[in-house]
Amino acid sequence: NGISHPCDGKLYYRGYDVEEIIAGFTKDKRYGFEEVTYLLIFGEMPNDEQLADFTELLGYYRCIPPNFVRDIIMKKPSCDIMNAVARSVLMLYSYDDKADDVSIPNVVRQSIQLISQLPLLAVYSYQAYKHSHIGGSLIIHEPDSKMSTAENILHLLRDDGNFTQLEAEILDIALVLHAEHGGRVSRQGQHKTLLWPREQGLKRRVMHPE
DSSP: OOOOOOOTTOOEETTEEHHHHHHHHHHTTOOOHHHHHHHHHHSSOOOHHHHHHHHHHHHHHOOOOTTHIIIIITTSOOSOHHHHHHHHHHHHGGGOTTTTOOOHHHHHHHHHHHHHHHHHHHHHHHHHHIIIIIOSOOOOOOOOTTSOHHHHHHHHHSTTOOOOHHHHHHHHHHHHHTTTSSOHHHHHHHHHHHHTTTSTTHHHHHHSOO
């Protein structure tokens, strides 16, 4: 009926119990952050084909412009990683040819692109801070489009790029639990719900960028 009812101690995404979501993907030995991200944006759980396409799209967008680390992140490393990430996101405006396009498909595209890029911005900002303020070697790894978001964060963060399966699984669950923590994805997902089903074909246009 459109009325919110608080459920103390429970977390729901789009009507789905997050505990049940986590139980499902951990039982199947797969990562869940990508699936939950799809749910928050599009308002429904993806089928296998939709999830595969969406995961591939996240991998496609998991990159930042050439020389961005050198020219933006390394220029003035911040001790506050959130501050560094915020500055980087603002600078990405200059690299987006459709930055001012507020059409729903483009805003969803921007949201998905930021979801893919934010882990890179956070890790690279931390590496720049550590190198500038603590000392030591600066090691920048390239992301792997075939890895999950959790795996990529650990791969980028570690000097040798290595991590254990358990570490990736724990981080993936943490990402799921914080996926709707007041972020852009949640707000755009709410806009999507209000406009559905009027915006027919949205997922196809976003999931298959030209």
